[in-house]
Amino acid sequence: MEKPKGKGVSRRDFLKGLGGGAVGAAVVSTGLLDATKVEAYPTETAGAGRGKSLVNLKVNGKLYRLSVEHRQTLAEVLRDELGMTGTRIGCDRGECGACTVIINGRNVYSCSQLAVWMNNREVLTIEGLAKGEKLDPVQEAFIEHDGPQCGFCTSGQVMSGKALLLHNSNPTEAQVRRALSGNLCRCGNYNREVAAVLAAASKAR
Amino acid sequence: MAKEFSIVGKETPRIDAYERVTGRAQYAGDYQLPNMLYARVLRSPHPHAKIISIDTSKAEKLPGVKAIIHNKNTQVPWASGGLTQKRLIFNNPVRFVGDAVAAVAATDRYIAEDALSLIDIKYEELPYVLDAAEALKPDAPKIYPKGNLSVGEGRVSAPFTQQWGDLEKGFKEADKVFEDTYITKHVNNAQIERRASVARWDGGKLTVWASTQGVSNARTDIAKDLGLPLSKVHVICKYMGGGFGNKNQAQDYDLMAAVLAKATGQPVKLEFTREDDFIGMHGRWASEQRYKVGVKSDGTITAVDLYAVTNMGAYRKQSGDLGGTDFYSIPNFKKVVNPTHTNTVVSANYRAPSYPQSVFGFASMLDQIAFELGVNPYDMFFRNRARLSHGTMPYSSNYQEECIVEGAKKIGWKDKWHKAGAAPGPNKHGIGMALGGYPFRSGLGAATIRVNPDGTAHLLVGVTDIGTGAKSTMAIVASEALGIPLNQIQLTNGDTDVTPFSIGESGSRTTSFTAPAVMAAAEDVRKQIFTIVAPQLKAQAGDLDLRDGIVFVKSDPSQKLPLSRAMRRVESGIIGRATTNPEWKKGMDGKSFAAHFCEVEVDTFTGHVRITRYVAAHDSGTIINRLTAESQVKGGVVQGIGMALTEELLIDKPTAIPINPSYRDAKIPTHLETPEVEVIFIESYDPYGPFGGKSVGEPPITPAVATVANAIFNATGKRFKELPITPDKILNALRV
Numbered sequence: 001m002e003k004p005k006g007k008g009v010s011r012r013d014f015l016k017g018l019g020g021g022a023v024g025a026a027v028v029s030t031g032l033l034d035a036t037k038v039e040a041y042p043t044e045t046a047g048a049g050r051g052k053s054l055v056n057l058k059v060n061g062k063l064y065r066l067s068v069e070h071r072q073t074l075a076e077v078l079r080d081e082l083g084m085t086g087t088r089i090g091c092d093r094g095e096c097g098a099c100t101v102i103i104n105g106r107n108v109y110s111c112s113q114l115a116v117w118m119n120n121r122e123v124l125t126i127e128g129l130a131k132g133e134k135l136d137p138v139q140e141a142f143i144e145h146d147g148p149q150c151g152f153c154t155s156g157q158v159m160s161g162k163a164l165l166l167h168n169s170n171p172t173e174a175q176v177r178r179a180l181s182g183n184l185c186r187c188g189n190y191n192r193e194v195a196a197v198l199a200a201a202s203k204a205r
Numbered sequence: 206m207a208k209e210f211s212i213v214g215k216e217t218p219r220i221d222a223y224e225r226v227t228g229r230a231q232y233a234g235d236y237q238l239p240n241m242l243y244a245r246v247l248r249s250p251h252p253h254a255k256i257i258s259i260d261t262s263k264a265e266k267l268p269g270v271k272a273i274i275h276n277k278n279t280q281v282p283w284a285s286g287g288l289t290q291k292r293l294i295f296n297n298p299v300r301f302v303g304d305a306v307a308a309v310a311a312t313d314r315y316i317a318e319d320a321l322s323l324i325d326i327k328y329e330e331l332p333y334v335l336d337a338a339e340a341l342k343p344d345a346p347k348i349y350p351k352g353n354l355s356v357g358e359g360r361v362s363a364p365f366t367q368q369w370g371d372l373e374k375g376f377k378e379a380d381k382v383f384e385d386t387y388i389t390k391h392v393n394n395a396q397i398e399r400r401a402s403v404a405r406w407d408g409g410k411l412t413v414w415a416s417t418q419g420v421s422n423a424r425t426d427i428a429k430d431l432g433l434p435l436s437k438v439h440v441i442c443k444y445m446g447g448g449f450g451n452k453n454q455a456q457d458y459d460l461m462a463a464v465l466a467k468a469t470g471q472p473v474k475l476e477f478t479r480e481d482d483f484i485g486m487h488g489r490w491a492s493e494q495r496y497k498v499g500v501k502s503d504g505t506i507t508a509v510d511l512y513a514v515t516n517m518g519a520y521r522k523q524s525g526d527l528g529g530t531d532f533y534s535i536p537n538f539k540k541v542v543n544p545t546h547t548n549t550v551v552s553a554n555y556r557a558p559s560y561p562q563s564v565f566g567f568a569s570m571l572d573q574i575a576f577e578l579g580v581n582p583y584d585m586f587f588r589n590r591a592r593l594s595h596g597t598m599p600y601s602s603n604y605q606e607e608c609i610v611e612g613a614k615k616i617g618w619k620d621k622w623h624k625a626g627a628a629p630g631p632n633k634h635g636i637g638m639a640l641g642g643y644p645f646r647s648g649l650g651a652a653t654i655r656v657n658p659d660g661t662a663h664l665l666v667g668v669t670d671i672g673t674g675a676k677s678t679m680a681i682v683a684s685e686a687l688g689i690p691l692n693q694i695q696l697t698n699g700d701t702d703v704t705p706f707s708i709g710e711s712g713s714r715t716t717s718f719t720a721p722a723v724m725a726a727a728e729d730v731r732k733q734i735f736t737i738v739a740p741q742l743k744a745q746a747g748d749l750d751l752r753d754g755i756v757f758v759k760s761d762p763s764q765k766l767p768l769s770r771a772m773r774r775v776e777s778g779i780i781g782r783a784t785t786n787p788e789w790k791k792g793m794d795g796k797s798f799a800a801h802f803c804e805v806e807v808d809t810f811t812g813h814v815r816i817t818r819y820v821a822a823h824d825s826g827t828i829i830n831r832l833t834a835e836s837q838v839k840g841g842v843v844q845g846i847g848m849a850l851t852e853e854l855l856i857d858k859p860t861a862i863p864i865n866p867s868y869r870d871a872k873i874p875t876h877l878e879t880p881e882v883e884v885i886f887i888e889s890y891d892p893y894g895p896f897g898g899k900s901v902g903e904p905p906i907t908p909a910v911a912t913v914a915n916a917i918f919n920a921t922g923k924r925f926k927e928l929p930i931t932p933d934k935i936l937n938a939l940r941v
Contacts, residue, residue, distance in 0.1 A: 071315060085235035086228015088446070090397040091479040095868035098397050126228035135226070143222040146832045149840060150672030151225035152398040152446025158226060177876040184868055186395050186447055187672050188843025189836055190879040 055119040059084070060128025068115040075099040075110040077118075078125060086126040086155050090184070097183035100156035100163075101125050107163035109182070126155040129162065138162050141200035142193070149187035156183045161197035171201055211752070213685045213896050216832040219677045220696060221444075221670070230444040233416040234401030234476060241403070242271055243314040244465050244475035246458070247307040247321045248485060249299035252548035252861030253333035253346065256297045256306065256326060264309065264323035269316035272468040273324065275307035279464055282430050283457045290355070290521040294457045294464075298331060300348055300519035301548050302862050303484035305457060310465040310473050333548035335861055337516035338493060340547045348519065348546045355521045355544040365526050365542040369596045375508025375537025379499025383574050386495045387566035388927040389910075390853040391516065393488035393866075394555045395873050398446020400482055404462035405472040411463055412439040416446065418453045419709020421667050424701045426455035431463060442669045442699040449844070450554030451486050452671070453711045483550075483866030488854060490525050490544070490552035490559075491516040494566040499537075504578055504585040506571075508537040513563075515552070517544045522553035529563030529907075532605070532640040532798065533571075533589045536596055549856055550863060554711065557643050557903035561845055561910045565928065568639035568911035573924055576625055582915065583609075583618050586640055586800075594794035601790070602891035602899070604824035605640065605798035611885050612822030613638070616802040626922020633807045635920025638800065641907030642824075643713050645795035645891070645899040647787040650722035651705035654683060654730050656779045660754055660768030661693045662730075666723065667707030668715050669699045672840075673902050674833030675715045681830055682720045682895060686727035688751035689768065705782070713797070713900030716829060720895035722785040730781030737779075738771045787893065795891070797899040798824040801842070801912040803880075807920040809939055812932030814850055814917060816878070821905060822885040827897035831886070838905040839882040845909020847874045853929050 057064045059082060068077055075092075078084045078101070087110055090098035094112040101110045102124040110123075129136040138161045141147070148154040157180060164171055164179035171179070176197045177190075185193065224230040261273045276295040283294045295305055307324055311317040332346035339345055340353040347353065356363050376382055403414040411433065417423040420440040428438045445452065462475040477485060492515045499508040515525040525544030568586075575585035591605050613619070621636050628634040653665040664683045670676040676698050684691040698704055708718045734756065735746040742749065742765075744758045751757075757765035772779070789795070804818040821838050828834045851872035857864045865871055890897035910928070918924050923938040 069315070079235075080237070083237070084228070085231065085237075088232070088398070089234075090399065090446075091868055092399075093479060093867065095479075096397055126226075130227060135223075139226040142226045143218050146218065146222075146674075146836045148219070148222065148225035148672075149674075149833075149836055150396065150398065150447040151230055151444065152232065152396070154225050155228045177879075181876045184397060184873060184875060185840075186397050186449070186844070186873060187836075188840030188874065188879070190843060190874075190876045191839050191881055192836055194876065 053116050055116055057118050058122045060125060070114070070116055072115045073111050074113040074115050074118055074123065077115040078110060084125050084127050088152050088155055090152065096153070097156040097160065098153050100159040100183060102159055102163050105163070105166055107160045126158060129158070136162065137200040137203050138165065138197060141196040141203065145196040145199055146192050147189065147196040149189045153183060153185045157185065157193045161200065164197065165201055165204065169201060169204060173198060210685055210896065212681050212691060213829050214827060214831060217677060217681055217691065217830050218832065219674050220680050221676055232398055232444050232446050233403060233414045233442065234474070236403045236414045238403065238405060238472040241472040241474055242310040242312060242469055243317050244308055244310040244462060244473050245314065245317040245321055246305050246461065246477065246481055246485065247324055248481070249302060249304040249306050251299060251328050251330055252302050253331040253348070254299050254328035255331060256299065257329050258327045259307065260325040263325065264320040267316060267320050267323060269312040270309060270320045271312065271471065272310045272465050273307060273320070274461065274464055274468065281460050281464060283460060284426055284430055292520050294460050301550055303550055304519065305485060308461045308465060308475065310469055314476070333861055335547055335549055335856060335858065337491070337514045337545040337547055340545050341514065341543065348548060353546045355517050355525065355546050363525065363544045365540065367540045368538060370537030372508050372510060372537050372539050376499040378507045380502040382497060382499045383570070383577065384497045385570055385573065386493060386926065387569060389492045389562035389565060390928050391488050391491045391550065391552055392555070392848050392852040393483050393854060393871060394449040394451040395868070395871060396447030396449055399479060400456070400458050400477040400486065401474065402459045402462040403472060403474045404466040406466055410437045410439065412441065413459055413463060415440050415442050415455065415459050416452055417442050417455060418445065418448050418669055418671050418711050419707065420669060420699050420701050421706050422709045423455040423459065427459060427463065430460055440701045445669055445671050448671055449556040450558060450711060453554060453709060456486065479868070480866045483871065484863050487518070487522060487551040487553040489555035489562065492527060492562045494527060494563060496566065496570050498570060498574060500574055500578070502578060504575055504580040504588050506533060506535050506589050509535050511540045513542045515542060515544050516547055516549065518547060518549045518551035520551050521546070522551060523558060526559040527563035528559040529567040532591050532642055534592045538596065548861060550854060556841065556844060557907045560641065560643065560907040561848060564639060564641050564907050565910040565914060568908065569914055569924065569926070572637070572915040572918060581622065582638060583613055583622065586638060591798070598792055598794045601793055601795040601893045602826060602889060603796070603798065604887045604889040605800065607887040608798055608800035608822040608824050611887060612800045612802050612820050615883060615885060616804065616818060616820040618802065621804065625919050628920060631809050633809060633920040635805045635807060635916040635918070637912050637915030637919050638802045639908040639911035639915060640800050641904060642796050642798040643900055643903040643907060645713070645717060645797050645894070647721065647789055647893055648714065648718045649706070649708060649786045650719040651707070651784045652719065652722040652726040653705055653780065653782040654687070654726045656730055656734065656772060658772050658775055658778055660772050661695065662687060662689050664694055664696045664723065665704045666696070666698050666719055667704040668719055669710050671710045673710065673715065673837060674830060675710055677833060678716055678829050679719060679723055682723045683727055685896065686724040687730060689754050693754060713903040716898055717894055717900060721787055722783045724895060725783030725785050726781045729783055730779055733779045733781065734771065737775060738766060741766055741771060789893065795893060795899070797901065797904045799904045799908055801908040803912050803916050805913065805916040805920055807917060807935065812935035814930065816846060816880040816913065819880045819882045820885065821882055822887065823901065823904060824887045824889050825901040825904065826889050826891040826894045826899035828886050829896065829898050834886065834901045835884045837901050838884045841905025842882045842909045843874050843879050845906045846878070846913055848928065849910040849913040849930060851929050851931065
């Protein structure tokens with residue numbers, strides 16, 4: 001039985017096609033694999049993409065040593081293994097931005113990063129933005145300016161806004177729009193999200 | 206006119222904004238239960254086919270696969286509100302590419318996905334039809350034995366006919382008669398939260414963490430479809446990530462999760478993929494609208510005759526009607542709408558279901574007639590504004606005229622309007638307008654309020670909050686009605702075991718249905734409080750008032766007691782409750798009105814349309830929370846812009862396969878295309894609405910499509926009669 005044709009290739013289909021070896025090669029080629037820390041588990045060869053590896057993953061300042069399946073994405077590991085469900089998955093194919101996190105200072109779709117690539121990377125999620133009870137200025141501005149409607153894209157919008165402000169503390173409206181353009185909001189609350197990021201920037205100055 | 210309020214009408218941040226900006230809000234897919242299985246759905250690759258056999262033996266052997274359900278072993282009805290048509294969760298024959306054929310529960314989602322590809326189904330392909338007009342022809346392949354005109358069952362039958370006045374007389378009175386056809390396409394609701402349902406059985410009781418717009422009717426549906434008593438079904442939805450009409454009630458994924466959980470004895474989380482969401486549920490019905498409009502030479506409408514075909518896809522879930530003529534005074538009227546089945550993705554409710562597509566058709570028609578008559582479109586719309594509904598019925602309140610006047614003033618219509626196509630240069634400026642709105646009604650609501658011994662309150666309502674800010678609205682209404690500050694009110698919502706009935710967050714009904722119950726429950730509580738406090742203040746209960754958490758004697762406000770002290774010996778607290786169903790006056794219509802205006806720049810080299818300014822003027826009665834209400838308007842406009850310019854579910858004709866079921870290819874608007882939407886709320890008051898409020902969720906999308914289309918006409922002098930108005934269509938038109 002084939003799935004309906006002509007619907008594009010999902011990330012997982014793509015990986016299945018590559019097979020486990022190719023995935024390993026892809027990991028090496030990114031230069032992220034630290035052989036001293038990551039021991040490949042004996043692979044169950046039942047299906048391509050199966051098999052597990054250990055990764056050292058730093059999330060919100062805390063180090064996690066995890067055994068992850070090769071085809072698990074960062075978004076899935078955050079949500080399913082670490083219980084950080086504030087990172088939402090809207091499309092699971094790098095289009096909507098609901099899963100946006102900050103990796104080494106840049107906003108990244110966590111659904112499009114394999115967890116095994118994340119060894120020794122520093123990931124900041126929505127859960128790590130507030131300092132204790134004190135919200136980040138971007139979060140505060142999202143409350144004041146009604147940034148969330150249904151709220152499902154909000155984590156991603158906030159993280160993209162935060163990533164922008166890390167590099168540019170005084171963005172123009174056009175720069176905010178561009179920085180957030182990878183974050184879809186079907187509630188159409190774009191005016192509010194842009195206003196919130198601009199307000200957070202001006203507050204921080 | 207408007208009354209004095211303490212919190213109603215202000216800009217109040219959402220009461221759950223903290224949870225929404227910190228990621229702590231729990232959506233259906235966020236629930237992780239011990240021992241939980243993951244489920245995925247397999248869909249038909251054929252538009253119309255009989256299932257001959259289903260072989261699951263290979264899939265069953267895959268380690269980790271726990272249950273596989275399909276048409277041959279599971280015959281569960283999917284009534285989805287029981288509106289129209291009997292349908293199963295797995296049907297045979299399958300009737301569109303995307304019809305669910307099986308679901309697998311496994312120990313992880315990868316195994317579930319792998320198992321789908323190991324299920325072997327033999328199909329016998331049947332002839333199919335994709336186009337609605339084709340489907341109505343006598344020799345078209347029949348999707349149902351009765352034929353492809355969806356006659357419907359129960360409350361919704363077809364074709365819709367509506368008629369008043371004397372059509373023939375109306376056309377005789379006309380100086381001119383115009384005829385034209387407008388076409389709109391299927392667009393998906395495309396909410397960012399994919400469908401997810403988590404089901405768990407505890408003995409004979411089913412709990413479903415659902416992504417639904419209404420927990421009460423989700424419970425009713427699930428109970429009916431699975432043959433369970435209502436007491437054995439528990440539906441919870443505290444947060445939901447959008448739906449815009451395609452998560453009303455319970456849907457097939459809730460039922461599949463429940464059946465798989467029953468079969469395996471383990472909790473099951475069933476998730477749709479984004480593709481599933483685009484093709485497996487439903488979007489807005491496409492339409493072909495044929496108008497015949499009679500007018501006087503000054504533009505006054507004398508008669509309208511509308512004949513339309515709407516494409517409902519393979520199954521009928523909702524009406525398929527068209528309502529775009531509702532916002533005008535039409536003395537003589539006839540409408541025939543034929544909801545039609547085709548072998549395509551199902552069409553049903555998407556925000557203001559029957560409106561944006563037909564407002565596009567009718568307001569384009571009027572704009573074109575104005576052009577042909579040499580009348581300014583503003584005068585055309587103003588002259589034909591809604592005075593009476595259906596030619597005879599008064600409105601409960603009507604500030605449409607103010608919307609038109611104020612909106613036009615704000616955008617500067619007088620100075621900016623020019624003759625169509627008359628703007629100079631390669632970037633053509635255009636300005637356009639259209640009228641819209643949505644029905645407003647009151648109905649059944651329920652609420653419970655507890656006041657604690659420390660004077661704080663707890664409000665229980667069944668409402669979900671699909672993004673409208675309904676939770677905040679209910680808390681604000683409670684605060685206003687109780688006289689207790691908002692920050693001392695805790696709200697519990699969306700849990701059928703705990704919260705009272707709510708109609709479900711659809712049809713712009715949450716505020717008008719549930720808020721009266723909150724107000725009545727507050728009144729119940731206040732009476733009890735006053736009885737308790739009266740002796741302490743040495744006054745009659747009837748002489749007391751409560752504001753800002755302080756009980757005082759009306760005639761002498763210095764005689765007062767904070768509620769926290771007044772209540773401290775009432776260890777049990779106080780419970781107030783109400784079920785309300787305000788009577789609606791016979792022969793009266795209710796509507797929220799809107800007039801939208803926008804300016805565009807059309808690049809005649811690329812065909813690209815940029816919206817440079819957008820003004821949305823609304824009559825929604827008293828605005829309960831200005832902050833969230835404005836967000837509603839802004840968002841509705843953005844959805845309308847997408848429908849006007851880019852969105853369309855494309856189906857490959859030779860294979861009947863939808864070819865763009867993804868965000869990238871569905872082209873919903875992004876930050877980059879979205880203009881600043883300037884929102885005007887006309888100060889108005891409806892005597893039938895809670896605190897004078899009407900509705901605000903559905904109306905803003907209704908005029909947006911036509912507003913953009915009419916501005917493009919003003920810029921280019923070319924009339925676009927088919928959505929979406931993409932650059933290729935514009936370039937082709939300009940080349941002629």
